[in-house]
Amino acid sequence: MTAPPTSAATALSAQDVHKAYGKHVVLAGVDLTIRSGETVGVVGENGAGKSTLLRILCGDLRPDKGSVVIDGTLSHCPQHPVLNNALTPFQHLNLFQEAFRLRNLDHAHELIDRLAFADHLHRPVKVLSGGTRQKLNLVLALMHDPDVALLDEPYQGFDWQTYLAFWDLAAARRAAGRTTVVISHLAYDIDRLDSVIQLTGKVAVLTKGADR
Template sequence: MTVSPPTATRTALSARGIHKAFGKHVVLADVDLTIRSGETVGVVGENGAGKTTLLRILCGDLRPDKGTVTVDGTLSHCPQHPVLNNALTPFQHLRLFQEAFRLPNLEPAHALIDRLAFAGHLHRPVRVLSGGTRQKLSLVLALMHEPDVVLLDEPYQGFDWQTYLAFWDLAAARRAAGRTTVVISHLAYDIDRLDAVIQLSHKAAVRTKGASR
């Protein structure tokens, strides 16, 4: 599938001069990036290039040593390793997040669950669920309030083929609605599904395929 360039020009997410070091080890050095509203963007790089560190800075989970991050609208993120309560069921997680997001109902969440095909697991404790089902739940929790920008760290690990395809259908639907999706991965899969790829290294974030204009 080949996508056409988005029509929106508004900047949804930007970072300027991001620098982060842990002790003497510099992970990110003056990294800049700009992502527009309605784009689906891949951020790729070798192991140790700082992808997860950058995601944590972009979502506010980690403070940079220098630099600024600007987000236009609501932001959500889905970590590489799901952060869930093993004693609760998926449905109980949904109710907690419904209250946190002040959603009037769970209709958007159930639509996501149907698309990802795990409705049969809603009332089982998380501790007995497979890794793939946990990842599905984590993705639903990140998307159920329809955020303007979502950051996804290796989002399709453990997905079977049908769920993998369903993930890209969700990304396409977000794109059509003018929402921004950022997929962080160590490999650039499905480049034709992306508006741009940002190659991250310690020194720079180089945008290719749909360079910012």
């Protein structure tokens, strides 16, 4: 994957981000700069603070110290879907359409077609498989075509074809100049990414893309 031009604008930056839960330090001085149009992976061992970092970047969690700047619209896809079991996927789409003030659901339906779960749109979430719930979770995060998307293990529970469809989506976002940040545990994702940020020792280390 060819890296975006070095002149690309900064889409997301974080400076000296710290977070602790009591005496347990999770993040200790994380600095990040991510450019527009990049697809970036965040990796690290369990407990390294990956999900905490994404929650801070999206504003869901306040850091103990440090600052975050986002240029443009933002979306966060959490690792565990936050859905209403009594509603159908279509009803979720209608709610999010109102929240995002979208004129129509055209882009949402494009995403649904890519992820191949149109047959489940009118079934209550409570009867859906974990993989289908995760597909809905991802569509809700991307249906307003955000400038920056923060995705926490977005393909958890996907079969191989849907996993590949996800990376097609990421490539399409990149081609459109959108920025995607993905938490991943899968080593074979690396070649699909412009940069890899490894959380190690509670700080962030750029392990790929240092020549940008």
